Structures are given as C-alpha cells and as structure tokens.
Amino acid sequence: MSEGIKLTEDKIKTLGRAITDKADVLFEAYSPESCYGAVNTSSKQYKVLRDSGVISINANSITLGSSFRDILRTVDQKSYRTHTMPDVEDWKQNIHHSIQMAQAASDSFDETHDEMMHLANIRDEANMLSEALGREMANIEYIINSDLNNTPNIKAKRIILESLNKKIKSQIQKTAILGREELYKLHGDYTKAAVILDEYLSDSIVRFNHEMGVHLDKTILLIDKLKKDQNRQNKILWQLHKALRNEQFIPKQMGLELRDIESIGLAFGGIDVSDNFYNIELSDDSYLLATIIGKLASSKPSTKGKEIKIYEGEYVESADRIEQQKPSPEKLWVLKYLSNNNTDDLNKCYSVREYWQTAGLSHVVEYKAFLALVLKVCGSNFKNDHVIKKKDTCYWKLYLKKRWLSDTCDTLYITDAKYVRCHTTSTEPSERELWTPNSLSA
Amino acid sequence: MKEHEILRMIMQNKLICPVSEPEAYKWLKDSEDNFNRISNHLEPFGIKLVSMCDGDVYAGLNAVPSESDKKAISKQFHDIYNNIGPIIEMLTCLASADENNNALVMGDKLKQAELVLAANDNKHFESMLNQVSEITGATKKPNDQQVEALLERLRKHDIVILSNSAQKIYRVTGMISYISQIFEYITENLFDDFDEEAIELQQGLGL
Numbered sequence: 001m002s003e004g005i006k007l008t009e010d011k012i013k014t015l016g017r018a019i020t021d022k023a024d025v026l027f028e029a030y031s032p033e034s035c036y037g038a039v040n041t042s043s044k045q046y047k048v049l050r051d052s053g054v055i056s057i058n059a060n061s062i063t064l065g066s067s068f069r070d071i072l073r074t075v076d077q078k079s080y081r082t083h084t085m086p087d088v089e090d091w092k093q094n095i096h097h098s099i100q101m102a103q104a105a106s107d108s109f110d111e112t113h114d115e116m117m118h119l120a121n122i123r124d125e126a127n128m129l130s131e132a133l134g135r136e137m138a139n140i141e142y143i144i145n146s147d148l149n150n151t152p153n154i155k156a157k158r159i160i161l162e163s164l165n166k167k168i169k170s171q172i173q174k175t176a177i178l179g180r181e182e183l184y185k186l187h188g189d190y191t192k193a194a195v196i197l198d199e200y201l202s203d204s205i206v207r208f209n210h211e212m213g214v215h216l217d218k219t220i221l222l223i224d225k226l227k228k229d230q231n232r233q234n235k236i237l238w239q240l241h242k243a244l245r246n247e248q249f250i251p252k253q254m255g256l257e258l259r260d261i262e263s264i265g266l267a268f269g270g271i272d273v274s275d276n277f278y279n280i281e282l283s284d285d286s287y288l289l290a291t292i293i294g295k296l297a298s299s300k301p302s303t304k305g306k307e308i309k310i311y312e313g314e315y316v317e318s319a320d321r322i323e324q325q326k327p328s329p330e331k332l333w334v335l336k337y338l339s340n341n342n343t344d345d346l347n348k349c350y351s352v353r354e355y356w357q358t359a360g361l362s363h364v365v366e367y368k369a370f371l372a373l374v375l376k377v378c379g380s381n382f383k384n385d386h387v388i389k390k391k392d393t394c395y396w397k398l399y400l401k402k403r404w405l406s407d408t409c410d411t412l413y414i415t416d417a418k419y420v421r422c423h424t425t426s427t428e429p430s431e432r433e434l435w436t437p438n439s440l441s442a
Numbered sequence: 443m444k445e446h447e448i449l450r451m452i453m454q455n456k457l458i459c460p461v462s463e464p465e466a467y468k469w470l471k472d473s474e475d476n477f478n479r480i481s482n483h484l485e486p487f488g489i490k491l492v493s494m495c496d497g498d499v500y501a502g503l504n505a506v507p508s509e510s511d512k513k514a515i516s517k518q519f520h521d522i523y524n525n526i527g528p529i530i531e532m533l534t535c536l537a538s539a540d541e542n543n544n545a546l547v548m549g550d551k552l553k554q555a556e557l558v559l560a561a562n563d564n565k566h567f568e569s570m571l572n573q574v575s576e577i578t579g580a581t582k583k584p585n586d587q588q589v590e591a592l593l594e595r596l597r598k599h600d601i602v603i604l605s606n607s608a609q610k611i612y613r614v615t616g617m618i619s620y621i622s623q624i625f626e627y628i629t630e631n632l633f634d635d636f637d638e639e640a641i642e643l644q645q646g647l648g649l
Contacts, residue, residue, distance in 0.1 A: 150468075152460040152498070152616075153549025230544060234537070236625045237545040241534040244527055249632055258512045261519045264627050266620065268501035269455030270515035271489060330487065364486045 015052050018045040029055060029064045030072065088174040091129045096186050098122045099193045106192070115192075123196050130204035136171060137211050140164065144215065158226045165219040172212050178205050333361060333370065334377040341419045342396075346429055351401070351418045354437070374398075374417055382414065393424045399434055448480055452491065452502035455518070459499045459616025461549055462603055470500050495619035498548055522599075522624065528577045529599065529621060532592060535570040545622075546614045552602060554589055554610035561585040 019026065022045055049055045053065040064072070102118030143164055151157050176182075183202065187193035243249035261267045336359070341349045356362055356370050365373075378388050378398045389396045401416035418434055448466045451458055460467040470477050470491075481491045488506035493499070504511045522529070536552070537545050539560045546552075561568045562585055571588045575581045580591035593612050596602045601621065602612040 151549070154547050155544070156549065230547065233545045233547065233622055233625075234543060236622070236629050237530065237533055237537060238543070239629060240526075240530050240625055243632075244530055249628070258507075258516050261516065264623070265494060266519060266623055266627070267515050268457065268492060268494065268503050269518050270504035270507050270511040271453050271455055271502055328488075 014048055015054075018048040018052075019054065021045055022049060025062060026054070026064070026068075029062050088129070088178060091125060091132075092177060092182075092186070095122055095125045095129075095197070098125060099187055099190060102193060103190045106190070119192055119196060122193055123200055126197055126200035130201055133175070133204050133208040137208060140168065140212075140215055144218070154226050154230060158223060158230075161219050161223045161226070165216065165223065168212050168216045168219065172209065172216065175205055175209055175212075330365075330373055331377060333359075333365070334374050337374060338378075338396075338419050342421055344421060344423070346420065346433060349418060349420055351416045351435070353416045371414065371417060374419070375400075375414070378417075378419065380417075388419075394421060395424065396421050397428075399429075401435055445480065445483065449483055452480070452484065452489070452500075455502070457494075457499045457501050457600075457616055457620065459548065459619075461605075461613050461615045462600075467500065471497070495616065495623055498619035499616035519624075522621065525599065526621075526624065526628070528574075528595075529601070530625075531574050531577055532596060533601075533618075533621075535567070535574045535592065538570045539564065539567045546601075546618055548614055548616050548619050550614040551605075552593060552612040552614070554586075554593060554612070557589045557593075558586045561589060 046055070046057060050057050050065075053067040055068070056063045056065050098118050098121040102115050102122060105115035105118055108114075143160065147160055148157055151160060178201070180202070183197055184194075187197060240249065258267065337350070337352065337355045340355060340359075343349065350358065352371050352374050353367060356365075356367050361370055375382055375398070378386075380386060380398055380400070383400075383402075385397060385399045387395050387397045397420055399418045399420060400414055401418070402414045416435070420429065420434070422428060448458070448469065451463060451466060456463075458466050458470065460471075470480065477491065484491055484502060488504060489502045490505040492501055492503045494501060504515065507515065533546055536557075537543050539557055561571050568585065571585065571592065574592060575583065575588050578588065578591035578595045580588040583591070590610075593602060593610075597604060597612065600615060600617045602614050605611050605613040
C-alpha cells in the first residue's frame with residue numbers, strides 16, 4: 001500500500017503533534033454544551049489543524065471539521081461494537097460493500113491506491129468482526145463461569161441458562177450467514193478479497209461455531225439436570241408429605257447411629273466449644289484459645305476438684321480418668337512440656353515460648369494458643385503465679401510473665417509462662433533467673 | 443475475609459453456605475489454597491473441613507470424636523430428624539404457594555407481603571397455611587400472622603434467614619440442601635417404591 005503515500009513524514013508528525021497538543025480544544029469543540037471561543041488561534045498548530053480539516057476556525061469559536069467528525073464517528077461506532085453483540089448481517093454488508101468497491105477500483109488502471117484502501121477496509125472489517133466474535137465467546141464463557149457459579153439458587157441458574165441458550169442459538173443462526181459458501185458469494189473470483197477473508201475471518205467463524213456448539217450442548221445438559229433435580233426434590237417432598245398424612249412414615253421410629261449419618265455424608269459438627277473466654281490478649285487467635293479450652297473443658301474429668309498429679313516426669317491421671325479416655329493430642333503437648341521441665345536445674349527449664357519454638361510446635365499450633373493451653377492444663381487463673389502440686393519438700397509452680405496492656409486498660413497481657421520444680425528448702429528463683437533466655441534455646 | 447472468623451464459625455458447628463455466610467463461603471470455594479489453609483488450621487484439633495450437599499455447604503466435622511462428641515453429632519442430626527414431620531408440613535405448605543408447587547431450594551427469596559397476597563388469592567395455599575398453623579402456633583389467626591409465624595418458625599430451624607428486615611424478605615439457606623438430603627435418605631430407605639406418577643397427581647391437590 002506504499003503507492004498511496006503522498007505526504008512527507010514531517011507533515012504527518014506535525015499533524016499528529018498538533019492534535020495531541022490541542023486535545024483539550026478538540027474535546028471542547030466536540031462537546032455539545034461547550035463553545036470554545038476565547039482562544040488565540042494565530043499559532044502554527046491551529047493553522048495545521050485548520051488546513052487538515054480537523055477544525056474550522058470561525059469568528060468567535062472553533063468547531064470540528066467534517067472529516068474529523070467522521071473519524072470520531074468511526075471511533076464511536078467501534079466503541080459501540082465492542083460493547084454489543086456483533087450484528088453479523090451489518091458486518092457482512094460492510095464487507096460486501098468494501099469488496100465491491102475494491103473490485104471496481106481494481107478494474108480501473110488509475111485507481112490502484114483506492115483498491116488498496118478498500119482492501120485495507122475489508123481487512124479491518126474482517127478483523128473487527130473476528131474480534132467481536134472472540135469477545136462474544138468470552139462473554140458467554142464469563143456467564144457460564146462467573147454468573148452461573150456465583151448463583152446459589154438453582155431456579156436462578158436455570159433462568160440464566162435458558163437465556164444463555166437462546167443467546168447462543170441466535171448467534172449460531174447469525175453466523176450461519178457467514179459460512180464458506182456465503183463468503184464465496186461475497187468475493188466470487190476476486191481472489192485478493194478471498195485471501196483476506198480467509199486469513200482474517202474464516203478461522204474465527206469456524207472456531208466460534210464450534211465453541212458455540214459446545215456451549216449450547218452444555219447449557220442443554222445443565223438445564224435438563226436442573227429440571228430433573230428440581231422435579232426430584234418436588235416429588236420427594238410431596239411423597240413424604242403424603243406418607244406422613246397416611247401414617248406410613250413416623251419419623252421417631254427411625255434410629256440412626258453416627259456411622260450411618262457419616263455414611264450418608266450428613267455428619268458435621270460435634271465440636272464442643274466452651275463459651276468461657278479468659279482475660280488474655282489474643283487478638284485474632286482467640287478462636288484457637290476458645291477451641292482448645294473448649295476441647296479441654298469437654299474432656300475434663302468428671303471427678304471435679306481433683307488435682308493434676310505430676311510425679312518424676314510422669315503425668316499420672318487418676319484411675320477413673322484413664323478408664324474414661326486418653327489425653328487429647330493437644331494435652332499431650334502440654335504434658336511433654338511439663339515433663340521436660342520436671343528438673344531441679346533451672347537452666348534446663350524452658351519457658352513456654354522457648355519450648356514452643358524448639359519442640360516443633362510452632363508448625364502445628366499458634367504460640368498464644370499453646371500458652372493458653374498450658375495455663376489451662378495447669379489450672380492457672382490467668383492472673384497470678386501459682387503452685388500446682390506439693391509433695392514432701394518439692395512443689396511445682398507455674399510462673400507467669402505478664403504486663404498490663406496500658407495504664408488505663410485493665411487487660412492483663414500474659415506473654416510467657418514457666419513451669420518450674422522448686423524445693424521448700426531453697427529460695428524461689430528471682431525474676432531475672434526465671435526469664436533469662438534459656439541457653440539451650442538461645 | 444479473616445480466617446479466624448471462618449474458623450470460629452466452624453468451631454461453633456455452623457454450616458457455611460452462600461446465603462447465610464456469603465463471604466466465608468466464597469472465600470473457601472474460590473480457592474483450593476484457602477480451603478487447605480483452613481483444613482491445616484483445623485487438623486491439629488482433629489477437625490476436618492467438609493464440603494456437603496454437592497458443595498452447597500461447608501462445615502467442620504470432629505474426626506476424632508469422644509463418646510460425648512459422637513452423641514452431639516447424632517443429636518444434631520436427630521434434632522432435625524425428629525422435627526422432620528413439622529418441617530415437611532411447613533415446606534409443603536410453602537411449595538403450594540408456588541404456581542408449579544416447586545419445593546424450596548437454597549437461595550430462594552420469600553417475601554412476606556407476597557406470601558400474604560398469595561394466601562388471600564390461593565385457596566389451596568390458604569388451606570395448607572391453616573393446617574400448619576398448629577405447628578407454628580398461629581391457629582385461627584389471620585393470613586398475614588400465619589405467614590409471619592411460618593417464616594419465623596423456619597428461621598428458628600435455620601432454614602431461612604431474614605435478609606431484609608424492613609421489607610420482610612427471607613432467603614432460604616443451605617440448611618434446605620441438608621434437609622433435602624435427609625429427605626432423600628428417608629425416601630430411598632423407608633419406602634419400597636418411589637411412586638413418581640402418584641406423587642405428580644398428589645401435588646397441589648391439598649392432601
């Protein structure tokens with residue numbers, strides 16, 4: 001198409017720059033409400049725009065030139081086309097018109113440039129139609145993947161599918177006028193147009209028809225399935241209703257065990273969570289605290305008031321407790337911690353945080369949850385240090401590392417704790433001794 | 443959606459469905475990673491995140507239940523099951539308000555005002571409403587009060603939620619899918635034959 005170039009590069013670029021620089025003026029001139037009057041039109045760029053037919057400079061205003069209005073109209077149409085279903089008949093007519101023009105120009109020796117221009121139009125039209133079909137496919141896929149999936153109601157799903165079904169059928173009917181035979185009728189033996197249509201449009205139409213066919217089958221299947229589901233639900237409900245009325249079915253006569261309920265996929269819950277929350281700052285981890293405390297509460301021995309017995313590194317539960325159930329996995333974490341600290345050597349004692357960091361628990365439980373678990377198992381009131389157990393000259397004590405959240409807030413913030421075995425014959429460890437980081441974990 | 447909020451719902455034995463907990467449900471459904479994250483959080487506590495009723499609802503299941511936990515799961519099921527008679531009556535009543543006698547499904551909207559109008563226009567529905575008034579405690583009350591009592595009773599069973607209190611619009615939750623599966627189980631196991639033709643004849647005839 002180089003035959004058509006008559007303007008120099010400089011002229012094209014000068015026009016382009018003038019349009020860019022005066023974009024605000026062009027917009028004002030385009031807006032129906034505004035009138036661009038008070039402007040100095042003596043600059044060179046205004047002259048370029050006027051000479052190119054982009055604008056007309058009048059006595060008191062600037063208006064858009066008719067050729068530039070045509071360009072804007074084309075832009076507007078293109079924008080419209082991108083947002084609406086492609087009107088295939090309209091596109092076909094446009095292509096047909098361009099083919100006729102190109103063919104007419106090709107017959108004339110003087111109009112090579114015009115033929116190229118019309119062939120370029122055919123290419124653009126074919127391209128745009130191909131893009132429009134692609135967008136239509138994307139739209140339909142979007143409806144299937146998004147609208148349908150995001151609609152929980154099967155009745156609404158059915159409405160969406162039925163409307164989609166109609167839309168697809170209509171599109172398939174429309175593109176039928178762009179079959180190979182129909183396209184041949186458009187270009188006949190004019191091979192230049194045939195090549196363009198083949199390259200830019202034929203594949204898109206074949207792909208579009210194929211995809212639409214697949215989607216159509218899918219929508220028909222889904223509509224059918226939804227209809228059957230709804231019918232089945234209706235029938236079951238009415239049958240049960242009839243059976244109830246005829247006393248053929250008395251619900252309370254039926255007994256189902258947990259395994260039956262599980263086998264039919266209807267078992268859920270069974271999670272016993274205590275409503276008791278403790279005065280401990282846990283921010284977003286509070287659910288874990290609630291969970292653990294709940295589980296512990298549910299597995300608490302029925303022998304209320306009995307103390308946890310800790311002897312020589314072993315956690316010994318009362319006989320009746322053992323008969324009832326084994327400690328939960330969560331409780332075992334705590335028992336292992338207590339067992340680890342059951343030593344006279346304070347240097348070998350871990351704080352809860354140190355133990356949590358070194359015993360691999362950080363991967364399975366949040367720190368704050370584990371801390372709360374230790375406090376709960378040790379029977380802490382979440383406020384003060386306390387002696388858990390005494391035996392002879394030995395006693396086991398849980399120390400809390402705590403601080404108030406602020407001077408004005410009465411929330412006690414427990415940051416750590418340490419389970420320590422002490423002797424009545426020796427002095428208690430000092431704060432510094434207690435909370436100096438353990439050399440083993442440092 | 444904050445993960446802890448979802449975990450809290452699960453720990454409270456709640457069903458998470460797109461109607462009652464749309465954000466939580468979408469968060470779990472849209473990403474396998476999200477589902478796995480919650481599953482991983484629950485795993486140390488012996489709780490499994492389960493998808494039920496063809497994916498209509500998510501819930502937690504105590505996978506290592508103690509005896510009392512087992513009883514709690516069974517009780518939860520039997521609480522619904524033992525109320526299945528009244529539930530069937532109420533759902534059939536509402537189905538009769540629909541011109542096609544369609545059973546309620548998850549996501550259905552129930553507008554109280556429209557149901558009152560339907561009761562005034564549709565003798566069959568009105569008669570069914572009167573019959574369930576013993577269950578809803580609205581015996582011999584006018585239609586509007588009977589409709590209100592019916593919807594409130596369904597709300598107590600978590601079958602509907604009040605989605606717009608000003609306009610009294612209720613929406614059917616995923617609990618209906620759970621109940622429908624119980625219905626299916628009963629139908630398949632308690633009845634020798636599933637007489638579809640007879641049922642078609644019964645629908646809408648004011649049994």
